[in-house]
Structure formats: structure tokens, C-alpha cells
Amino acid sequence: MGVDYYNILKVNRNASEDDLKKAYKRLAMIWHPDKNPAGKRPEAESKFKQISEAYDVLSDPTKRQIYDLYGEEALKSGQFPPPSTSHYYHHRTNNNTTSFQFNPRDADDIYAEIFGSESGAGGGGGRGYRDGFFRTSNGAGGPEFAGTSSGPGPGLRKAHAVENTLACSLEELYKGFKKKMKISRTVTDSAGKVRILEEILTIEIKPGWKKGTKITFPEKGNQEPGFIPADLVFVVDEKPHALYKRDGNDLVVNQEITLLEALTGKTLDLTTLDGRNLVIPLTDIIKPGAEMVAQNEGMPISKEPGRKGNLRIKFDVKYPSRLTTEQKSDLKRVLGGVSL
Template sequence: MSTKRDYYEILSLSKDASSDDIKKAYRNKALKSHPDRVPPEKKKEAEEEFKEISEAYAVLSDDKKKAIYDQYGHAGVDQKYSSEDIFRGADFSSIFSGSGFGGIFEDILGGFDIFGQGGRSARGRRGRDLQYEVDVTLEEAAEGLEKKVTIGRYEPCDTCSGSGAKPGSKKKACAKCEGRGQVMMSSGFFSIAQTCPECRGEGKIITQYCPSCKGDGRTKITRNIDVRIPPGVDTGSHLRIRGEGEAGRGGGERGDLYVLINVKEHEIFKRHNNDIICDVPVSFSMAALGGEVDVPTLNGNVKMKVPAGTQGGKVFRVKGRGVKDVHGYGRGDEFVRIVVETPTNLTREQKRLLQQLADANGADTYPLSKLFMDKVKRIFK
């Protein structure tokens, strides 16, 4: 369960806030909580707060991301967007236009301290998260399984070991940042260390690019990954497999792989939470006289007694024949709904016998019909 605070709460907004309200709230909070405006002992706390309000603005200012958040909350946003994708496209610069801060916020993903990137090589950025959709049957979802998935992803280049430089070549110190990997951006009371755009934070410039990866440090390959799908998953469930996303540049940590589950519709069963529902047809005579019927379950057929006089629509419970709970809390049940089948294509002899039975029936044989007719008589007398 997500521990993130509500984005509207972070910006002190109501859920019907307009885009102008969102911009205004972010601007006010950003200026108050910027790390360079607090004492040194409170800088770390301010950095976290600044990152939090900026993330809230990045989502709520984007109509598509906002719609996903309003419907599914943090889980929906985190499932669809990586941490970098959340900030991508956010218009930070226009909010601070006229204040001299626009250029600073244009590169909000480029390596500021406030987003955990400053002082660290931009080439060491975390790799992208990947998504993969898996179709499973209801039987597989109920019991769990291992599934092999094939994904394409970026891996460190074998030729240059991820450096991006041609083997045997030498790098030179970056002239723009003088080898520090960072340049200072100042405007008014803001002074922020930004990743050097020339060397991307490494402090050195590649003189000869690797012929295999063309300086990226990574090449795209195909990998087979065994995924353990636990019992009890349902459509919309997602599994996070740490470290199976794309490799980061410059030795940055790997992203994660998110496996999205889709449980295919079953020909016989319907699922409701951990229970399953099944319609079982029985003959007219069995419903009247009683008997035993074979009931399909996720684990094979079982015998079930049908009491004499069973009406169509009657539901029986078969305990412990449902889906395993995804959290390990036991197992659901199967609910069997009786469908009394009216005979068709009768022979002349069968019709004669049924007519003979009908003639012999009294009011007590059909209590529901008698009750219904009594009600009709009372209403229309």
C-alpha cells in the first residue's frame, strides 16, 4: 500500500481546483520550501519537501496524469509512469517566468540536488522501468504459476563495458565545468548545482565513441525472464520485479520490471473476489425427484446432491473450491446455481406421459403457483 501523501493535500488544494489554482499553489509552496532558503541543518528536509510538492504539481498539472491519479490514486500513476516520466513534460518554467528562474526549472530532471540527482553523474541515472502484460487462465490465477516472459531492454555495452568510449581511447576533462561535473546556476536568492550539460556530470568528455553503442554505453538485447505469479492474482494486478528493467547509463542502477496481469474470461466460471460462480443445468425430473450431479470445479469434477423439489435459481455452496487468496488467507468457495432445463423435442409418448402427470398434479404439487394465483385473486377481486 502506498505511503505517499495525497497530491491535493500536499498543495493544500481541493479536488475541483482549476489549473490556475494548481499553478499558484505550487509557485507559493516552491518559493517557500526551496532548499537554498532554509538553514543548513534543515536543508535535507527542505529538499524532500521540495521534491514532494514538485511531484504533486507534475501530476496534477498534466490532464492525462491527473485523470489517472483521480481514478486510481498513486498506484495508477506509479504503475504507468517511471519517476522520470512523472516529471517529463511538466511546465515549470512558465510558472517562474519573470522571476528569472525559468531556465533553472526547464531541466528539472537534469540533475538538481532537490531531485536526488545533483552531485551525482547524470550518466549514472537509474534505468527506465519496463512493463509487460501477461495473459493467464482462471485456473492459473487460482493456483499460481511460473511464466517465462521475453523482453527487449538496454544492457551495458559489452564492447566498452558501459563507458561509451572506444576501448583504448582516453577521455579529456570537460572545459565547461572544469572537470567537476556540475555548473552553478544562480538567480536572485536561488543558487543550484546543476549537472553539466556538456559532459552530463562525468567531468570528462569522450574523444572517441564506442563503435558498438555510439557513446550511449548500452545496447538493446532480448532477455528471457522467469516470473513467479502468485496464486490469487486478478486482472489489474501488477508484480514488481526489482532490477529487471533497463540498465542505467554510466553504471546507474537498473530500473524495475512491472508485470501486468490479465485473467482471461472462462467459458464456465465467473469470478467474484475469491469465489467462483457456476451455472449447472439439471433435468426437469432430477429437480423434482432429486439426485446427484457432476459439478465442475477448478480442480476437477465433484459430486453434489440435488434435493427433491429443487427450484431453478437455487444456489448451493461447495466450500474450498474457489480461488486461493493472494495474501495467503485461505481459499474462496464455489457457488453452484441450478438451472432447471425444460425438455424439448418430445416424442408423442413422452408428451402423453407428461400430460398424464400434469392431469394428476394437484395444487400442493406447485405451491409457488398456488401462492401466486392467490395473490392475483386478492388484487383483482
């Protein structure tokens, strides 16, 4: 028999489709690589693949029948005696054996199908991947992607690429992050049957990436008869920030200070995009429209790891709306001898 798929999933040989799904969900939640620390990840990846393969075989009537009758080796080699009433197998060979091609499904596709079909039910699997859900259609009926042209491949035309805006906060673009996106796309099998496939893509945003940066997943869009599947493209966009504006690799902040502070000084307290407290003393006289530069406190430069742009502080000096006669007299007395 070789590998015991029933034992891997911890189900009996009469397990129903529902039994298999419940067993898979329980074990996938334990052994999915993303749910394990880095030191345990190699073991988790191996276990996760075993669980996925077991579910793939036992949940497919054809694969399960071959496995039950002839075992793992026959299933994977595709060579075994034909049952007298079989209608499952691809073709018979001249030496009275039946040839079957074993095509295992991708573990991540199975995971996306099981948890995605239940909108996050059954434990953290769905919740962990609900950051985004996109259909890759670009036709009528609510397109969530705008089509862009793509060149044709040899022999087949390639469908237009589909694009979606990926809105990122300035903090996310500063620190970088990974985002799980669940997509739903149509695929056409060799028999011409169209089905909807759900899967999870991991989008990795590098620190310092700019608005307009494109992340392309080749041929992850819809597949139509006679066409190569479309590329799926995510385009980085930048959400407005309450304090900072980005100018290339620099960050710009506008700071309003009073005339008194401009003349006598003060200390600025700024919170950086990675949560640090930045203390900047103002000791010189600040003139209206002046700009101060804090070196290496801007955005990371994606092509030069370790380097950052600058933080530019632009000052707006707020003047008093009126002065009393006594205040004017005091200012003349204090500033009368000051050279400008």
C-alpha cells in the first residue's frame, strides 16, 4: 500500500467527503507553514504537503478507487490491471494494463478552496487570509480590475492583463509587509469545462516602494478557450497620511510655530513612521518659510538597502493678530537694539 493516506488524515476507510474535509481542516490549521514559527517551518511544510496529498487522493473518486484497489505506487505510476467495469481511466495499453496519469493538486490551491469556500468559517484559516478578495474578471458586471494590453504568446493569444489598485499606508510602505490576497478566477480544463478556482496569493511589499510600483502574477487571471490566461497585476497606491507627505525618497512635514517660538526656540517631538520618538531642538531663529532637514529620516530607498531619504520640516510662523500698546512698547524696547 505504501503511504497510508487514511492514517495521515486520521480517518477510517469509509470516511465521507464531509469527514475528509473536517479532518483536513483540523490538520491544516495545525500544520500550515504560516502558522508555525520559523524553526518549525520545514517540518510544517512537509506535514502540510502530506495532508494535502492525502486529501487530494481521498476526495477524488477516481484517485481513491485506484488507491484503494492497487495502492500508492500504482496510483502514482499509473500502471495497474483494469477493472472489468471501469469507466474512470484514460486508456488501455496493449499489454492489458490501464494507464492513468496522476496529477497531484497544489497544496495552497486545496487550502484556498477549502477555507475560501466557507468565507473564513471553521477556524483561523479564513480569517488569516481575508485581507482581500478579488475576482479577476474584467468584463461587464462589476469589474474590479481595469484591463491593460498584453502581448500574445506563440500560437495562442494572451488575454488582457487585469489590474487592481493596492492601497498602502505610508507606514506600510516605510516598513514593508506581506499581504495575503484571495482571488477567484475562471479556468477551462482540457474537456472545455469552465470552473471557478479560488486561490491565495502572497504579495510582498518591499520597504520604500513607491506609488505606481507593479506586482505581476503571470497567468493568474481568467483562462478562456483559445487564450493564454491573463496576468494579474497589483498596482501600489499610497493612502494620504495625517502628518507626512512623500516627495520621492524624502518625507515632508509642515510645522506651525508661534512668533515667540520662532525667536526664542522650542523642541519638536515627532513620531516616525516606524513608531520612534524623534526629538528635534530648535535653537536658531526660524524665519517664515524656513526648512530644516533631518538626515536619513525619510523613506527607505528600495534599491539601496540601509539608506533613507531625508525628513524635511517646513515651518509656518504664526504671527499674533493684534498687539496692545504696552506689548508694542515692550517689543520696541527688547528688539530695538537687535540687528537684522
